[in-house]
Amino acid sequence: MTATIEHVAKLAGVSKATVSRVINGVSTVSEENRNKVKKAMKELNFVPNLTARNLRNQRTGNIAVVVPEVGNAFFSRLVQSMAIEAEKQGYQLLICQSRYKHEQEVNYLNFLKTKQVDGIILAAVRNEWEVIETYLASGPIVLCNETVQNATVPVISPNQEYGGYIAAKHLLEQGHTKIAYCMGGDDSKTGLLRKKGFLKAIQEFDLIFDEKYYFNSETPQTGSGFEDGRVLFYQIRNMTEPPTAIFTGSDEVAVGIITEAKKFGWNVPNDLAVIGFDNQPLASIIEPSLTTVDQPIDLIAQKAIKVLIEKINEGTTLKYENYEFPLELIIRESTIKTRIPTVFS
Amino acid sequence: MTATIEHVAKLAGVSKATVSRVINGVSTVSEENRNKVKKAMKELNFVPNLTARNLRNQRTGNIAVVVPEVGNAFFSRLVQSMAIEAEKQGYQLLICQSRYKHEQEVNYLNFLKTKQVDGIILAAVRNEWEVIETYLASGPIVLCNETVQNATVPVISPNQEYGGYIAAKHLLEQGHTKIAYCMGGDDSKTGLLRKKGFLKAIQEFDLIFDEKYYFNSETPQTGSGFEDGRVLFYQIRNMTEPPTAIFTGSDEVAVGIITEAKKFGWNVPNDLAVIGFDNQPLASIIEPSLTTVDQPIDLIAQKAIKVLIEKINEGTTLKYENYEFPLELIIRESTIKTRIPTVFS
DNA sequence: CTGTTAGCGCTTTCAG
DNA sequence: CTGAAAGCGCTAACAG
Numbered sequence: 001m002t003a004t005i006e007h008v009a010k011l012a013g014v015s016k017a018t019v020s021r022v023i024n025g026v027s028t029v030s031e032e033n034r035n036k037v038k039k040a041m042k043e044l045n046f047v048p049n050l051t052a053r054n055l056r057n058q059r060t061g062n063i064a065v066v067v068p069e070v071g072n073a074f075f076s077r078l079v080q081s082m083a084i085e086a087e088k089q090g091y092q093l094l095i096c097q098s099r100y101k102h103e104q105e106v107n108y109l110n111f112l113k114t115k116q117v118d119g120i121i122l123a124a125v126r127n128e129w130e131v132i133e134t135y136l137a138s139g140p141i142v143l144c145n146e147t148v149q150n151a152t153v154p155v156i157s158p159n160q161e162y163g164g165y166i167a168a169k170h171l172l173e174q175g176h177t178k179i180a181y182c183m184g185g186d187d188s189k190t191g192l193l194r195k196k197g198f199l200k201a202i203q204e205f206d207l208i209f210d211e212k213y214y215f216n217s218e219t220p221q222t223g224s225g226f227e228d229g230r231v232l233f234y235q236i237r238n239m240t241e242p243p244t245a246i247f248t249g250s251d252e253v254a255v256g257i258i259t260e261a262k263k264f265g266w267n268v269p270n271d272l273a274v275i276g277f278d279n280q281p282l283a284s285i286i287e288p289s290l291t292t293v294d295q296p297i298d299l300i301a302q303k304a305i306k307v308l309i310e311k312i313n314e315g316t317t318l319k320y321e322n323y324e325f326p327l328e329l330i331i332r333e334s335t336i337k338t339r340i341p342t343v344f345s
Numbered sequence: 346m347t348a349t350i351e352h353v354a355k356l357a358g359v360s361k362a363t364v365s366r367v368i369n370g371v372s373t374v375s376e377e378n379r380n381k382v383k384k385a386m387k388e389l390n391f392v393p394n395l396t397a398r399n400l401r402n403q404r405t406g407n408i409a410v411v412v413p414e415v416g417n418a419f420f421s422r423l424v425q426s427m428a429i430e431a432e433k434q435g436y437q438l439l440i441c442q443s444r445y446k447h448e449q450e451v452n453y454l455n456f457l458k459t460k461q462v463d464g465i466i467l468a469a470v471r472n473e474w475e476v477i478e479t480y481l482a483s484g485p486i487v488l489c490n491e492t493v494q495n496a497t498v499p500v501i502s503p504n505q506e507y508g509g510y511i512a513a514k515h516l517l518e519q520g521h522t523k524i525a526y527c528m529g530g531d532d533s534k535t536g537l538l539r540k541k542g543f544l545k546a547i548q549e550f551d552l553i554f555d556e557k558y559y560f561n562s563e564t565p566q567t568g569s570g571f572e573d574g575r576v577l578f579y580q581i582r583n584m585t586e587p588p589t590a591i592f593t594g595s596d597e598v599a600v601g602i603i604t605e606a607k608k609f610g611w612n613v614p615n616d617l618a619v620i621g622f623d624n625q626p627l628a629s630i631i632e633p634s635l636t637t638v639d640q641p642i643d644l645i646a647q648k649a650i651k652v653l654i655e656k657i658n659e660g661t662t663l664k665y666e667n668y669e670f671p672l673e674l675i676i677r678e679s680t681i682k683t684r685i686p687t688v689f690s
Numbered sequence: 691c692t693g694t695t696a697g698c699g700c701t702t703t704c705a706g
Numbered sequence: 707c708t709g710a711a712a713g714c715g716c717t718a719a720c721a722g
Contacts, residue, residue, distance in 0.1 A: 002460075014709085016700080016701090020701055021701095021707095021708090023701095027707085027708095028707060033708085047458040049700070050461050051459075051460045051461070051699080052698070053701080054396045056713085071421050071425045076416050079440075095424075099429075113392035114392055114394060115394050226627075227626075255630060262632075281571050287604075351715075359692080360694075362718080364716095366691095368716090369717080375691060393715080394716070396714085397716045400699065401698050402716085402717075
């Protein structure tokens, strides 16, 4: 059917070994034979069978990245960047969606054992480290945008705690004291770290966080995130003492809150200040434009790929290393109170 | 290092063949041996090497889908759905991003020749059919959301022409006569088909399309699409006789136009009616809410996977087959004129 | 029911 | 510089 190295060898009148040599450009082959082989390859439309080569070489040139789902704006940008960088380095990126399921995650980790990939980037983790650890024997793993208790591998991630900190600090500086915190429904470390930073800022202002202002949108996979924001607004609206500001885990949720608030005649930011996370294009489009925390997604993606490939090449046992990226607060209209014209003015 | 079938065989005191049989659950193995093998596998933490199995079986269990980029909202939903369906059918989906480059596309098509995948879905095509055709010898290809001249493979796609038709018809029924058409910058069939439907509706209303109302956002990869919409609005604004309605190829572009228009004090839909394409969550969020054409993305994705796998299993030569999905116009505020209060009312 | 054997297509010593 | 041969890990006849 498809031509193999053997057909080429026969047609060129040389051995398989010689053909292999010209394919890989290693060691030396006489000019004459090289030409004969090249001619034969062209004639037979030969392309090496990578499966066979991989088996022989014990490597695949593939790396996998596990994300919850690519429908999510953050992750879609992350994997897009990773794919580009991987390709630059001569690797093919397999994009795997765990859909927030332990089981799926393990499934993909198994790619290491089954030798389908040379290494894995976990960009969302549901399993305990003790589970993940067992896969390290089969190849390197790095964490990206996520930390796991006890992890003994490189972690490439924005400084989530700092993100929570600058967001809260900004709101506090605007004079807010009743500030709500909302994190995604996933039980990841990410949200906890942001909350830690958030609380730190609150403490610095000698305030105490009231747990009634802690929200957890339970359904990360409902789809758009907008919907979560809407629902969240209803909850806030029904409170006897609603917060005057809210920090959310994503721009979509923030936008959902804002649009719903507007429908009910609330003024953002005067009645409710809102901060998002991610600085998506959408954030500057909506009205009022959204104050948000910008993540250097591309840099993180590139670094994750680079570190993983480095580890693949080194082949040494991994240890914890932290590559931390700074976050930046982008201040827009959704948190800066406008002067309200009053009857006295 | 990692355990192989041979280690298991040795430990269990049976032959490699027997181990293989229990792994694959085919043919019969005595209860006793089966247990011994299972025990040995567990003890050695054995997982079969898929590369070896693939080489032997001449199949990989992988299929690839080529999209321009997953950062795009439409494609990210498409691949997400495909991945889920593929997995259900026991296949792993490789998501490949061509970034609108001929060369990348060919690169991925080569996966067929190198036996890295069993079949390919092209969800964006830049190359001529004559180029693509040459890969058919190595495995089945189907087109999704895209048609190519002379294609001799199954095409799974929404009825783009109909989409253009219903959009235009709706605007015409609203009394518009100066209607602009804007398609994405990619030179794909998709935009042309929509335009065809668009023109058909215009003819039915005994109007003639003025080419000055034809826009082509040149830069599909600029990122958000919002930006394209903004730029487009400036062009419209500078026209001596601007259109009163516009049909765009994506919700993002539509939203870009709307937000920019609002900034300049235009009223949407009264000064400019806007229709998007895709019915993204965003469409119902913005103000005014966006009239748009809804695509049954999940159905299309599932069907594409099913058809491809069918073809992989059949192994017969492909022929042109058309699986067409209906589109639906979702009418919202961006095209329904509001009564403008006048001084006379 | 089970083991032996022969490859899948490729790379890589090891002699020549 | 080149070829023969072994083998990556697995499966599938084919005998027994």
